[in-house]
Amino acid sequence: MSNTPDTAVRAYIDAHSAAFLDDLAEWLRIPSVSADPARAADVRRSAEWLAAKLTETGFPTVEIWETGTGSRSEETAAAAGTGTGAPAVFAEWPSGTPGAPTVLVYGHHDVQPAALEDGWRTDPFEPTTVDGKLYARGAADDKGQVFFHTLGVRAHLAATGRTAPAVNLKLLIEGEEESGSPHFPALIHDRAGRLACDAVIVSDTGMWSEDTPTVCTGMRGLTDCQIDLYGPDQDIHSGSFGGAVPNPATEAARLAAALHDGDRRVAVPGFYDGVVELTEAERELLAELPFDEKQWLRTAHSHGALGESGYSTLERVWARPTAEVNGIGGGYQGPGGKTIVPSTAQLKLSFRLVAGQDADAVQDSVRAWVAAALPEGIRHEITFWGTTRPCLTPLDHPALQSVVRAMGRAFGQKIRFTREGGSGPAADLQDVLGAPVLFLGISVPSDGWHAPNEKVELDLLMKGVETAAYLWGDLAENGRAGQ
Amino acid sequence: MSNTPDTAVRAYIDAHSAAFLDDLAEWLRIPSVSADPARAADVRRSAEWLAAKLTETGFPTVEIWETGTGSRSEETAAAAGTGTGAPAVFAEWPSGTPGAPTVLVYGHHDVQPAALEDGWRTDPFEPTTVDGKLYARGAADDKGQVFFHTLGVRAHLAATGRTAPAVNLKLLIEGEEESGSPHFPALIHDRAGRLACDAVIVSDTGMWSEDTPTVCTGMRGLTDCQIDLYGPDQDIHSGSFGGAVPNPATEAARLAAALHDGDRRVAVPGFYDGVVELTEAERELLAELPFDEKQWLRTAHSHGALGESGYSTLERVWARPTAEVNGIGGGYQGPGGKTIVPSTAQLKLSFRLVAGQDADAVQDSVRAWVAAALPEGIRHEITFWGTTRPCLTPLDHPALQSVVRAMGRAFGQKIRFTREGGSGPAADLQDVLGAPVLFLGISVPSDGWHAPNEKVELDLLMKGVETAAYLWGDLAENGRAGQ
Numbered sequence: 001m002s003n004t005p006d007t008a009v010r011a012y013i014d015a016h017s018a019a020f021l022d023d024l025a026e027w028l029r030i031p032s033v034s035a036d037p038a039r040a041a042d043v044r045r046s047a048e049w050l051a052a053k054l055t056e057t058g059f060p061t062v063e064i065w066e067t068g069t070g071s072r073s074e075e076t077a078a079a080a081g082t083g084t085g086a087p088a089v090f091a092e093w094p095s096g097t098p099g100a101p102t103v104l105v106y107g108h109h110d111v112q113p114a115a116l117e118d119g120w121r122t123d124p125f126e127p128t129t130v131d132g133k134l135y136a137r138g139a140a141d142d143k144g145q146v147f148f149h150t151l152g153v154r155a156h157l158a159a160t161g162r163t164a165p166a167v168n169l170k171l172l173i174e175g176e177e178e179s180g181s182p183h184f185p186a187l188i189h190d191r192a193g194r195l196a197c198d199a200v201i202v203s204d205t206g207m208w209s210e211d212t213p214t215v216c217t218g219m220r221g222l223t224d225c226q227i228d229l230y231g232p233d234q235d236i237h238s239g240s241f242g243g244a245v246p247n248p249a250t251e252a253a254r255l256a257a258a259l260h261d262g263d264r265r266v267a268v269p270g271f272y273d274g275v276v277e278l279t280e281a282e283r284e285l286l287a288e289l290p291f292d293e294k295q296w297l298r299t300a301h302s303h304g305a306l307g308e309s310g311y312s313t314l315e316r317v318w319a320r321p322t323a324e325v326n327g328i329g330g331g332y333q334g335p336g337g338k339t340i341v342p343s344t345a346q347l348k349l350s351f352r353l354v355a356g357q358d359a360d361a362v363q364d365s366v367r368a369w370v371a372a373a374l375p376e377g378i379r380h381e382i383t384f385w386g387t388t389r390p391c392l393t394p395l396d397h398p399a400l401q402s403v404v405r406a407m408g409r410a411f412g413q414k415i416r417f418t419r420e421g422g423s424g425p426a427a428d429l430q431d432v433l434g435a436p437v438l439f440l441g442i443s444v445p446s447d448g449w450h451a452p453n454e455k456v457e458l459d460l461l462m463k464g465v466e467t468a469a470y471l472w473g474d475l476a477e478n479g480r481a482g483q
Numbered sequence: 484m485s486n487t488p489d490t491a492v493r494a495y496i497d498a499h500s501a502a503f504l505d506d507l508a509e510w511l512r513i514p515s516v517s518a519d520p521a522r523a524a525d526v527r528r529s530a531e532w533l534a535a536k537l538t539e540t541g542f543p544t545v546e547i548w549e550t551g552t553g554s555r556s557e558e559t560a561a562a563a564g565t566g567t568g569a570p571a572v573f574a575e576w577p578s579g580t581p582g583a584p585t586v587l588v589y590g591h592h593d594v595q596p597a598a599l600e601d602g603w604r605t606d607p608f609e610p611t612t613v614d615g616k617l618y619a620r621g622a623a624d625d626k627g628q629v630f631f632h633t634l635g636v637r638a639h640l641a642a643t644g645r646t647a648p649a650v651n652l653k654l655l656i657e658g659e660e661e662s663g664s665p666h667f668p669a670l671i672h673d674r675a676g677r678l679a680c681d682a683v684i685v686s687d688t689g690m691w692s693e694d695t696p697t698v699c700t701g702m703r704g705l706t707d708c709q710i711d712l713y714g715p716d717q718d719i720h721s722g723s724f725g726g727a728v729p730n731p732a733t734e735a736a737r738l739a740a741a742l743h744d745g746d747r748r749v750a751v752p753g754f755y756d757g758v759v760e761l762t763e764a765e766r767e768l769l770a771e772l773p774f775d776e777k778q779w780l781r782t783a784h785s786h787g788a789l790g791e792s793g794y795s796t797l798e799r800v801w802a803r804p805t806a807e808v809n810g811i812g813g814g815y816q817g818p819g820g821k822t823i824v825p826s827t828a829q830l831k832l833s834f835r836l837v838a839g840q841d842a843d844a845v846q847d848s849v850r851a852w853v854a855a856a857l858p859e860g861i862r863h864e865i866t867f868w869g870t871t872r873p874c875l876t877p878l879d880h881p882a883l884q885s886v887v888r889a890m891g892r893a894f895g896q897k898i899r900f901t902r903e904g905g906s907g908p909a910a911d912l913q914d915v916l917g918a919p920v921l922f923l924g925i926s927v928p929s930d931g932w933h934a935p936n937e938k939v940e941l942d943l944l945m946k947g948v949e950t951a952a953y954l955w956g957d958l959a960e961n962g963r964a965g966q
Contacts, residue, residue: 035819113821119717179819206723220722224820233784234602237933238833239703239905240689243805244796245785249739250808256736301716301826302728304860313727322726325733326823327814332831336518336662337707337868338596339833339906340809340933343784348815350721350822377787385820422722423822450720450823 006409008159009469013151013462020151020465021134021458023053025127027109027143028136034086034110034179043175046109047087050146050173057150058157059091059171065191067176067183085183086110086175090194093153093169100476102168104197106429107146107204108177111138112450119452132458139456140447145203146173148442148461152468159469166476170197174425177204180224180386181425188425188432199399199475200429203464205420205441206449210457212290213411214418215404216439220318221353221390222423223363224326227255227370228346230379235331235340242341246377249330252345255373259323259349263309266323266351270365276356276392278319286314289416299445318419322352352423359387391427393437402474403438403467410466422449440467489892491642492952496634496945503634503948504617504941506536508610510592510626511619517569517593517662526658529592530570533629533656540633541640542574542654548674550659550666568666569593569658573677576636576652583959585651587680589912590629590687591660594621595933602935615941622939623930628686629656631925631944635951642952649959653680657908660687663707663869664908671915682882682958683912686947688903688924689932693940695773696894697901698887699922703801704836704873705906706846707809710738710853712828713862718814721822728824729860732813735828738856742806742832746792749806749834753848759839759875761802769797772899782928801902805835835904842870874910876920885957886921886950893949905932923950 032046033039047064054062068085089109114124114137122128127136134144153165160166172195174184188195208214231248232241261267278286291314293305307316316322330345332338351362363384374380393400395417404415426437442464448454515529516522530547537545551568572592597607597620605611610619617627636648643649655678657667671678691697714731715724744750761769774797776788790799799805813828815821834845846867857863876883878900887898909920925947931937 035817035821037818113815113817119826222722222822224822226820231785234931234934234936236783236785236931237905238805238807238809239705239800239835239903240928240932241783241785241800242807242833242835242904243803244788244790244799245780245783246787246789247808249811250742253736253739253808253811256733257740259733297728300719300724300728302714302719302724302824302860303862304729304858305727306729306858306860307727316727317722317724320726322721324721324725324822324824325730325736325814326721326821327816327825328732328736328828329812329816331808331810332596333810333812333829334518334596335520337709337831337833338518338809338933339705339707339807341785341807342810343602345811346816348820350725350820352722352725375787375789377785377789379786420722421725422720445723448717448719449723450821451717453717 009155009466012155012158013465013469016151016154017462024144024147027147028127028138029125031125032110032175033113034176035113040086043086043110047089047175050089050109053150054089054091054171057154059093061092063090065090065187067187088172088174088187091171093165095166095168096164097166100167101198102170102196103472103475104170104172104195104200104433105149106172106200106202108142108174109146110175110178111141112178121453133455134458135453135455137454139454140443141449141454142177142204144456144461145441145443145464148464149203149468151465153472155465155469156472160473166472169472170195177424180222181388182386184425185428188428192432195433197433197435200426200433200435200437202424202426202437202439203441204424205422205439206443206445206447207441208289208416208418210444210460212416213407213413214416215400215407216418216420216441217395218355218392218419219390219426220421220423221357221359221427222350222388223353223359223384223386224348224350225366225382225384226346226348228344228381230344231377232341232343235343238339238341245341246375247341248345248378249342251374251378252328252330252347255370256325256328256347258373259325264306265308266321268323268365268369271321271362273361274356274358275321275354278315283315285417286318289314289418317421319354321354321357324350326350352421353390355390355392357390359389388423388425389427391430391437397436398478399436399475400438402471402478403440406467406470406474409470410463440471492638492949495638495641496948496952499634499637500945507627507630510630511610511621512608514608515593515658516596517659518596523569526569526593530572530658533572533592536633537572537574537654540637542576544575546573548573548670550670571655571657571670574654576648578649578651579647580649583650584681585653585679586955586958587653587655587678587683587916588632589655589683589685591625591657592629593658593661595624595661604936612941616938617941618936618938620937622937623926624932624937625660625687627939627944628924628926628947631947632686632951634948636955638948638952639955643956649955652955653678660907663705664871665869667908668911671911675915678916680916680918683916683918683920685907685909685920685922686924687907688905688922689926689928689930690924691772691899691901693927693943695899696890696896697899698883698890699901699903699924700878701838701875701902702873702909703904703906704840704842704910705833705871706836706842706867706869707831707833708849708865708867710830710832711864714860715824715826718823718826721824725824729858730824731828731861732825734857734861735811735813735830738853739808739811739830741856742808747789748791749804751806751848751852754804754845756844757839757841758804758837761798766798768900769801772797772901800904802837804837804840807833809833835906836873838873838875840873842872871906871908872910874913874920880919881961882919882958883921885954885961886923889950889953889957892953893946923954
């Protein structure tokens, strides 16, 4: 077990928390929205800000890594038309202890789009603290959870008297996670030597709740696309032509409606090919969690539960692949009515994937399904934004047990297990680096990821700092597989 | 037959066409978009401009009639939440000839929305003449076709030496036609005494083509609505919640998709109740028109034909009731992707009605169909913008024969018969005033009603002036039913 004195860690954190939060607020003010080409300079500024801060933290090596720059492994991304990517930040702090394990922390510094008119009570890029909650786009997803590692490693050093971490510590903080990490696989392929490690710690997930700290054991994958439909060359009069020509808004709707069958299963042929089904044992483990569907619906801001027949809500969001309409648009959307047949329509779809599904095969299935569904007179284009693979971590891995112990010390509670319905490039790291992926996240469902009024709970954020402060010592002692 | 000398009419028109077009351009510059509350002042300015011009034309009585002002017949409109309406213009010019018939000309001075970014090559509210075509929003629908009556009546007087028209001439030019004429039924009810007439001439329709002048014998009705769907109280993360809560964009799509069955028949239960089916004789008459589907598709700017099984394209747009998605919107529509479950979605639907259908019953059917289709957790609101009733004119009415003769003199060609797929408040006029409704329109399908780059063909516009100049004499001699 780790011998880091808990009181020393807590004292160090208390002494430095104000400066830590000031720094975090400064970072959150940078609107690093990777999905919006107009924000490319802000994404770069975010990377440069983080790099400077990591140097200040003590990392002897800090580098900004460009992506999508045409290296050999970038060819696939370039062929897919994704072009030049957003910069990632890499940092490295050797342990100095012979035989110390190497750990890579993964997170991202880009954020989802956000605008005041979406329903924010405060400017999404002007961090605001109310009742112990810090509101800002990226507060929880993911800047807050990346940033707790900076104070965490300082507390680890202060409490242990070390001048370098107990593990060889590496950080890789990418800038395109919210855009589906299009260049990330190529980046880690190209840099696999620099990234080599014994374990990956992903800090881009959440826990069950404020009262029930948990460790996540798997994430769903993701592939999302835009389908553009083209009908008449211009909007036309619905009286003169309506009812006799194909309408792209109707066809977009028919596609979106046909995504699910009457049992709300995804109806794209081939979509479920290879899906690793839940075992009865896993279903029982999930059923043991203190799940209150009414409370969950409040957190979801939803007034009803609806999903694939035969599965519980938790199973639906954690362990089942799904399809979602993220956006639909076509024709007149202004005030009042306008009796037209629209010229164009657009559909944005995302598909969450689980272990066993092949994202390329899913994309091919979607392409074939769309092409077969559209009538003559409707032209279409499909653009896939990117792919994130699903992943699952073995429950009995010793490094996972280290994470559970470090969290247990910080939270003073039994740590339970969950899965994550969201997506991150964890599986790519696992596959390319040949290392187990572990999840350390302190966000809670009410944090409003991808939604207006995203926030992080400040007390949980500081528990994240504390967990990080305990983790490196425990991993150095116990974290290697087979020990 | 009329004895107005054709050469005198043509000479008068030639001498005054330049000033006529200058005046029309001035009117077209007023963006009288009735669907947009922000344009209410422009709609009023348009009414005032027309009133002044009708006084200048010689009408001794010109009045601006307010609508939606709470008169007894307005109660229904007020209860429907339509509020205060846009002003109509009424003008009256007594014949002075004892026993002269009374004719009411109907048109509208409001226009569809238009914005440069919709695909206009020129400012929609800055009239531009290119190759004998006048481009502007309202050029054909309907300012151009209202305005030809001003020069038409002057040419009639000049050629006949009269100081007042051969008929008691009345004009009613409303300001809410493009918004479904919500206050029009109440208006004509309240003003039925002032509007009393022997025949109504509606100048808000088109002809078959430049080469095949036609008279229209019927119009489809219209009722249109907006359906707002409310799901989660805010946009939520599709990874954390997707697949387990109802998605309003998906539900909007399912509604729009369920509008039509596999045969593209409208699938709202009860929609076809009472529909007057085409007789075999009528189908043969329609089939005699020189219809070229490829040419029609070019005019429609469409790349395919699609509609109710078992009917030809002309039957679909003229004689069959239809349902159309005018607009759909929900979730993220900006650049790139955003993996959310949207909070809201919206659907704008319009229903074209034919003789025998009851618009109120159709609205009730739609309300019931929507309510039955939505899952728990999706709240909805339906707003119907208004209703326009369908109408049909008897083919053998003597006043219709007067219109055919006047057009024949202007065009020097045989005049054929069509129907109109679009909608206007003709049926209300017929019902309330107890007078036959005749259609005099010179617009052609390529004029782009409700579309970008709307235009009117200047030579056809002048044929409209000329037809109007011949019509009053012919109607005074031959136009009464039963003569």
